[in-house]
Amino acid sequence: xxxxxxxxxxxxxxxxxxxxxxxxxxxxxxxxxxxxxxxxxxxxxxxxxxxxxxxxxxxxxxxxxxxxxxxxxxxxxxxxxxxxxxxxxxxxxxxxxxxxxxxxxxxxxxxxxxxxxxxxxxxxxxxxxxxxxxxxxxxxxxxxxxxxxxxxxxxxxxxxxxxxxxxxxxxxxxxxxxxxxxxxxxxxxxxxxxxxxxxxxxxxxxxxxxxxxxxxxxxxxxxxxxxxxxxxxxxxxxxxxxxxxxxxxxxxxxxxxxxxxxxxxxxxxxxxxxxxxxxxxxxxxxxxxxxxxxxxxxxxxxxxxxxxxxxxxxxxxxxxxxxxxxxxxxxxxxxxxxxxxxxxxxxxxxxxxxxxxxxxxxxxxxxxxxxxxxxxxxxxxxxxxxxxxxxxxxxxxxxxxxxxxxxxxxxxxxxxxxxxxxxxxxxxxxxxxxxxxxxxxxxxxxxxxxxxxxxxxxxxxxxxxxxxxxxxxxxxxxxxxxxxxxxxxxxxxxxxxxxxxxxxxxxxxxxxxxxxxxxxxxxxxxxxxxxxxxxxxxxxxxxxxxxxxxxxxxxxxxxxxxxxxxxxxxxxxxxxxxxxxxx
Numbered sequence: 001x002x003x004x005x006x007x008x009x010x011x012x013x014x015x016x017x018x019x020x021x022x023x024x025x026x027x028x029x030x031x032x033x034x035x036x037x038x039x040x041x042x043x044x045x046x047x048x049x050x051x052x053x054x055x056x057x058x059x060x061x062x063x064x065x066x067x068x069x070x071x072x073x074x075x076x077x078x079x080x081x082x083x084x085x086x087x088x089x090x091x092x093x094x095x096x097x098x099x100x101x102x103x104x105x106x107x108x109x110x111x112x113x114x115x116x117x118x119x120x121x122x123x124x125x126x127x128x129x130x131x132x133x134x135x136x137x138x139x140x141x142x143x144x145x146x147x148x149x150x151x152x153x154x155x156x157x158x159x160x161x162x163x164x165x166x167x168x169x170x171x172x173x174x175x176x177x178x179x180x181x182x183x184x185x186x187x188x189x190x191x192x193x194x195x196x197x198x199x200x201x202x203x204x205x206x207x208x209x210x211x212x213x214x215x216x217x218x219x220x221x222x223x224x225x226x227x228x229x230x231x232x233x234x235x236x237x238x239x240x241x242x243x244x245x246x247x248x249x250x251x252x253x254x255x256x257x258x259x260x261x262x263x264x265x266x267x268x269x270x271x272x273x274x275x276x277x278x279x280x281x282x283x284x285x286x287x288x289x290x291x292x293x294x295x296x297x298x299x300x301x302x303x304x305x306x307x308x309x310x311x312x313x314x315x316x317x318x319x320x321x322x323x324x325x326x327x328x329x330x331x332x333x334x335x336x337x338x339x340x341x342x343x344x345x346x347x348x349x350x351x352x353x354x355x356x357x358x359x360x361x362x363x364x365x366x367x368x369x370x371x372x373x374x375x376x377x378x379x380x381x382x383x384x385x386x387x388x389x390x391x392x393x394x395x396x397x398x399x400x401x402x403x404x405x406x407x408x409x410x411x412x413x414x415x416x417x418x419x420x421x422x423x424x425x426x427x428x429x430x431x432x433x434x435x436x437x438x439x440x441x442x443x444x445x446x447x448x449x450x451x452x453x454x455x456x457x458x459x460x461x462x463x464x465x466x467x468x469x470x471x472x473x474x475x476x477x478x479x480x481x482x483x484x485x486x487x488x489x490x491x492x493x494x495x496x497x498x499x500x501x502x503x504x505x506x507x508x509x510x511x512x513x514x515x516x517x518x519x520x521x522x523x524x525x526x527x528x529x530x531x532x533x534x535x536x537x538x539x540x541x542x543x544x545x546x547x548x549x550x551x552x553x554x555x556x557x558x559x560x561x562x563x564x565x566x567x568x569x570x571x572x573x574x575x576x577x578x579x580x581x582x583x
Contacts, residue, residue: 009070027121047179082139144317148160157219163201202254212231226534242257306320338406500560
C-alpha cells in the first residue's frame, strides 16, 4: 500500500503499479476525492487493505463508453454508488427546481451527476459489458431504497432499487465489514448471499426471516406501507435485528441482518488509511471541488446518531449506536495535518453526525441493542434516564487537539444537540464554555427546526424551553468571555403536521424570544428512509395512524417559508410591525 498514491483511475496508473487487470472497479456520482469523508474512497481503501487491486471512476459519462471502459472489466465485481449525496436531492430543491451547482463536481457546475445515478451507472455497465461480473450497489442512495420506498420526485411508491437496476447485490448502511466479507467471498469463489449487511433478489422466500408487506400490498393500502417501514426501521441494529423478506411481484427482496458495527480499533484502522485528502489529478483539469474547503482538514470522530429526528436518515444508514475513534488516533490525524504543505493551522471541523455525542453511549444499548416499540433515547419530551450524557471525554479531546504544535484553531462545525448540553448537569456548561472560547468563530449553528410543540412532536425534536435555556447559557458565556458571538438557527417549513399558523407561531418566537429575524429556512424534502417521508406520503402519524395535515402545494410550501424569513415592517411611529407574505 503506497502512502503517496491515489487509487488508479486510468490505465497509465494501473501500468505504473504493474497491474494489467483490476479486481474491483468502483463507480461514483462524485469526482474521485480521496478522503475519509467520501464513502467510495473509504470502500476502495478497505478493499485495498485486504489485498485487492482497486480502481475508481468518478462521474462517468453515461452517454458513451469512454469512461466506463477506461479501466477495463474487473475480475471480481463492480461497485456502484450514486455518491455522497442522494442524486435527486443533489440535483433538485424541495420545490423540484434544478440545482445549478454541485460541491462534489470539479468546477462546481452541476453537469456531471445524472438523476437516479445508481440506476444510470448500472445501466451503463450493462450496456457495454453484457455478461459481466457481479454489480454491487452501495452508498446512501441505494441504502435508503433497499425496500419499497416513497419517491417524492414521482410521488409514488417505487420497488426496491435492486429491481430497478437489475444489479446482483447491495451492501446497505456503512458496510465496512460487509465489503470486507464480500471481497473475500468473491476472491475465494464463495456464495456471498449469507453475508450480513447484504441484500439480494431471490426466487424463493427466506422463511426464517421476517415476512413484511409486499410491494403490491403497500400500493393498495397506505397503512401497510407504515407497517413495512416500522419493521424496516426497527431492524437496523446488529445486536438483535432479523433478516427481512419482501415479495416483489413473483420474486423476493432479501435483506440479511445488519453487519456488525466496528469497534474502536477497527475505526482507528480505517481512519489511518493513506488518504491523499485531495481531488484526483484526473479531475483537476476541470477545476476544484468546493467540498474540499470543508472536508480536507476535518476530523470525523465517530459514526452514528441516536437523536432520531424523524426527517433524518442517519438512523437507518449509519445506525443509532455511537462508535468512536480513540483519542490517540484522532490526535495522530491532527498531527498528520501539520505535515501537509497546504495546511494553514486551521482544522475545519472536529465532529460527526452530532458532534457532542462523542465518547459515551447507553450501557444497556451496547449490550442489548437499540430500544424499539417507539421508545427513543431522546424525543420531543425527554432524554431517557438510561442515557448518561457526559461531555467530559469530548472536552479533553478538544483540549488535546488545541495543544498539537502547528494547530492554530480547531472548529466544531458539525451539528450540536443543545438539549444534550443542558441535560449534562456536570459537564454541559464546561463543554459549551470550551466551544464559545475556542471552537466557534462569530456564530454557532443549532437546529431547533421549529418551536411549535405540535410540529416538534412530528419532527421528533425537543421542546422550545430547552432552546430558551440553552440560549441563556450561551449568551451568559459570551458575555463572560467578552465575545459578541451569536446563534444561527436551522428552521424547516412545511414539515408534515405544519400549517401556516405554526409558522406564524415560529415567527413570533424568533422575534420575541430569540430577538432575531431568520434569514433562511428550508422547505421540507421527503427523502427515502425517514418517518417524515412516511407521514408525507400517507398523511398519517405513523405511530398512531391518525390523519395529520400535510402541505403538498408548492406555492403554499413557499408561503410557509416566507412567513418566517420575511423581515419586520414598522408603522410610521416605528412601534407596530407585521410579518408574513406581502399582498
